Structures are given as structure tokens and as C-alpha cells.
Amino acid sequence: MSMDRLQEKIRQKKNPTVAGLDPTLDHIPQHLKDEAFAKYGKTLRGAAEAYRLFCFGLIDALQDVVPAVKPQSAYFEVLGSAGIAVLEQVVAYAKEKGLYVIMDAKRGDIGSTCEAYANAYLGGISIDGEPIVSPFDADCLTVNGYLGTDGIKPFTALCKEHDKAIFLLVKTSNPSSKELQDMIAGDRVVHTVMADLAVRLTDKEQLMGKHGFSRIGAVVGATHPSDLKNLRAKYPQLFFLVPGYGAQGGKAKDVQYAFDQFGHGAIVNSSRGIMCAWKKTEDGTGRDYQEAARAEAIRMRNDICRYVAIL
Amino acid sequence: MSMDRLQEKIRQKKNPTVAGLDPTLDHIPQHLKDEAFAKYGKTLRGAAEAYRLFCFGLIDALQDVVPAVKPQSAYFEVLGSAGIAVLEQVVAYAKEKGLYVIMDAKRGDIGSTCEAYANAYLGGISIDGEPIVSPFDADCLTVNGYLGTDGIKPFTALCKEHDKAIFLLVKTSNPSSKELQDMIAGDRVVHTVMADLAVRLTDKEQLMGKHGFSRIGAVVGATHPSDLKNLRAKYPQLFFLVPGYGAQGGKAKDVQYAFDQFGHGAIVNSSRGIMCAWKKTEDGTGRDYQEAARAEAIRMRNDICRYVAIL
Secondary structure, X not given: OHHHHHHHHHHHHOOOEXXXXXXXXXXXXXXXXXXXXXXXXXXXXXXXXXXXXXXXXXXXHHOOOOOEEEEEHHHHHOOHXXXXXXXXXXXXXXXXXXXXXXEXXXXXXXXXXXXXXXXXXXXXXXOOXXXXXXXXXXXXXXXXXXXXXXXXXXXXXXXXXXXXXXXXXXXXXXXXXXXXXXXXEOOEEHHHHHHHHHHHHHHHOOOEOOOOOEOEEEEXXXXXXXXXXXXXHHOOOOOEEEOOEOOOOEOHHHHHHHOOOOOOOXXXXXXXXXXXXXXXXXXXXXXXXXXXXXXXXXXXXXXXXXXXXXX | OHXXXXXXXXXXXXXXXXXXXXXXXXXOXXXXXXXXXXXXXXXXXXXXXXXXXXXXXXXXXXXXXXXXXXXXXXXXXXOHHHHHHHHHHHHHHHHHOOOXXXXXXXXXXXXXXXXXHHXXXXXXXOOOOOOOEOOOOOOEEEEOOOOOHHHOHHHXXXXXXXXXXXXXXXXXXXXXXXHHHOOEEOOXXXXXXXXXXXXXXXXXXXXEOXXXXXXXXXXXXXXXXXXXXXXXXXXXXXOEEEOOEOXXXXXXXXXXXXXXXXXXXXXXXXXXXXXXXXXXXXXXXXXXXXXXXXXXXXXXXXXXXXXXXXX
């Protein structure tokens, strides 16, 4: 099952971290941009080619260190169809290298629109009776559940059919997440209502995997360690995707609370920390971006594993 | 200002409705699919071409009847980059025909990711110092604000800079919208907290237009007439985008509450009602899809205008 596979890849590599792929031209070393612009000019297509070179290079450098990558769709969308064409290639390349792919697109809608999103990222479409074609076929998708169960069920239905998983936004890492997500209604908090929805759907639609986690996971930010601790205790069946480590202020001693007593059930994201590691090396040209990314991914793994032993 | 332009287009056409463009192969007449498949085969590209023919045809048929169109991004995303290339063309074509384009993508994220979404749909990107290129350049975008102010501000900043607008999800039309959106916390309800955020940002960032509406509008479903009435009274400065008319059960007498005493401040969506009108004609082949869509759009306009006089 999809969430089982994620847990297994984490155990194999003894590394509970995911490398975020959030390309922007500012983060890409000059020599890659030069190569891309020489081919396609300073155009959307040229920029997309620079994203491709950079993401492929990062995947090559990280493939035996991290269990998963998380492409952030927004950065590809800003290049329009040229960016999406490269996003398709990045997902395929990462899967080829044995990485688990979490598409970070935070989609959410209802009914047939929601089905279209599910099919876009986790399924596919049959064109006039032809076999199903999948533009992305990621392993997992992040989902925004503000619309309620109607906006989650089409995803879980497809997750069962195509053996996929989702991460539902529960408590995000940003400061203003408290405005809505921490509102208290009687004995409930908005973000636990979202987690409760995940648990209810898990039971109703039999979404549990053999390692004790549901196909519906939860996004819970590293920047709220006490929430992490409470949510871990309250929702043992939800796998956590934890953003906010590094640049946003979350530390290894904070994220340890995302894991259960076996060191299971969570994966911690780092995007800029790994992608932009080359900016902090002596070289400074970015020609060493792969070594720098790899070194940072190993440092991060070791940092977290000082607090978390993966059994 | 962008929301002023929407109000002006509505007044010009005396029609407060928006045609949703939610293409699927099931909704597209056979002769258009035949034409598209003949060109590009039964492939993602062939399907995308069918979407293009259908959407262009609908825009031609509706351009002097409706003030706006609302492409639903999900249906294009399911075709991957081929779908997005056509979505770019559909937005451009609708704008060429003088229509206001609301991109229904319900995006939401924080920080630089949120900026990337804003730039993708409402702005553009400068590639290595070149002039800004815009893959879509829509007039307006739907936004999911579950992440709080951090997830809205990058949109409003760009709205001011590029003269654009957004619709924030407040109270959606689906049955399970109550699960989260109607939670009561003290004297507040989750969905009014979202509307309050819109009002606070409007004041703080001076987002009001000359017709008395903010650059931040609100999505409020036609299926909750009492909420529509209360929200209209409470938030006179928020323009409402109203889904749920027709297929979902909302009626003209329900949606009248979305408008102020001048018949201003709201636009009602119909997607399948207009797109699939050809399925209900005697012809049945779909060769009359344009006439059928146009007739339904006029019927809907007249239906709503029985209750709403636009001054």
C-alpha cells in the first residue's frame, strides 16, 4: 500500500526526510541556466529547461540518501504549460530512480472537479475507450480539506483504486495558521476536526495499511512542537508530513515529536536547505550544487537521527 | 480596478452570471471530438484539442450574453501539459472577446510558493531580466484560505500591482461544507472568520474599488440562501461569486440574496447547465451546442433577473 511503501523506503534508507523540489531561477546555478537558455532562449521554455536540469541533478545526487522527493507544483505552474511538461518529467525521473513522489499541490474541490484533480495527479484518464494515460502518476498528493468530506472522498476513492495516498492539511507551519486552524469550538479545535475527518474516512473506507498508517496522512508543521506532540498522541494512525524544518525555524529536537516510539509515522521536509546548499559553500559558483545538496541531506538526516531511532 | 471592471461588464450586459468552462470528453459533442482525434489521435493532446474547440465554440456563442467565464483548472490539469497549453489559449481567447476571466483553481499556500501561484495565474515572471511573460494573465483567481493571512497576502499584493482580484472560499455550495465552515467558536463561525480576514486585509491594504467592492471577493454557495442573506448584510464590501445554481439545487429566488439593493455585488455561476444544454435539445447530436448554450445562458439571465434588477 502506498503509505506502507513510504514507510518502507524510509526504513531502508534510515532517513525520515523528504527533499522538496521548489525550483526558481534564483536558486539555480548559473551554468545550468546558461545551458538551458542557450537551447531555448530566455523564455518560459528556457526557464523550464533550467528547472529540469536542476531537478534531475538534485535527484541524481540525492537518490540513495533520501526516500522521497516533494515537487512543489506552484513553481512549475508559473511557467505555464512549459513548466507542467517539465513537472511531468521530474515526477517520472524521480520514480525511475526509486524515489517516492509526494506532489505538493494542495488541491481541493468537490464532486467531479475533485475527481479531475485526483485523476490528474494520482490517476489518469481514458480517452474514448483507450487505456488510461497518466500525466503525472505521483505516489501521493497534498490536499486542502476546507470544503469538507465532499472534497476528500474523491481522493480516497481513487487512492484505493490506484494504490495511492494523500496528506491532508491539518496544522500548517506558518505563523498565521492559528487564525483559522486553532479556532476553538466547544471541545474541538479546527485542525483536529480536520484530523478527525481523516480518521473517520479511514475507518469507513478501510484505508489502513499493514504498518498501521492510513492512506490519509496529515500535514503538521515543525514550528508547533506542542501541537506535534499532542497530535501524535491523539492520531497514531495518521502519517505526518512535517514542513517547517530549517528555514522556517523548526529544529530536529522539535520534529522528534512527529514520530512514534519506533521512529515511524513521519517524514520531515527540507526544500531550500537542500536545494540552495550550494550558496553556502566556498566555491560559490554553484558547480558543486549536487555535492552540496547531498552533504546537506546527509547532515539533516544525521541531525534528525540524533533524536529519532528508526526501528 | 479589476472588481470594478467585473461589475461594469455585468451592468453593460445586464447579466449577473458567469459561464463555467468545465470540459470533459463526456460533455463534448461527438463532431468536435472526431475533429480533434483526427488531428492528434486519441491522446492527451487530442483530448486537449477537443477541449479547445468546445471552449472556443462556447465563448463565441456566449460572448455577447455573459460578462465572464470561469475555466475550472482541474479539468485541464488532468490532461497534463497538453491541457494546460489549451487552458492558456482559452484564457487568452476569452479575454480577446472582452470577457472577464475568473480562473477557478482554488489555490492556497504560503510565502514564496503563494507568490508563485499568484504570478502563475494573475501575474507573470521575468526570465533573467527579460520583460515579464504571463502564462495565463487571468483577471481573477479563486483562493483557499485555510492557511490564514500568510496564504492570502501574496495574492493581494500582486492584485494591487497588476490590477487583479481574487475570490476567497468562504461558504461553499456542497453539503459537507458545514463540517468545517459552520463550526461555531464563541460568537464566530469559521466561514465568517474567513470573510473577516478579507475585510481586515481590504482595510489594511486599501483594496476598495470605486463601486464599493474590495479586490477580495467571497465564494458563497447558492445552496445556503440564509447564509447568503446574512453574509450579504454583514459584508457589503465583498463581491460574491455564487456557485450551486441549477444542477446543485440553487434557484433564482435563492441567489437573489447575494445581491445588494442595486442588484450589484454578485455573480452566479452555471457550468453544466450551459455547457451541456445540447444534451436536452431535440437534435441530440450536439451539433447545436452553441445555440443550446446561448439559449440556456439567456434563460438563466432572465430567470435571475426576475428577482434581481441591475441598476
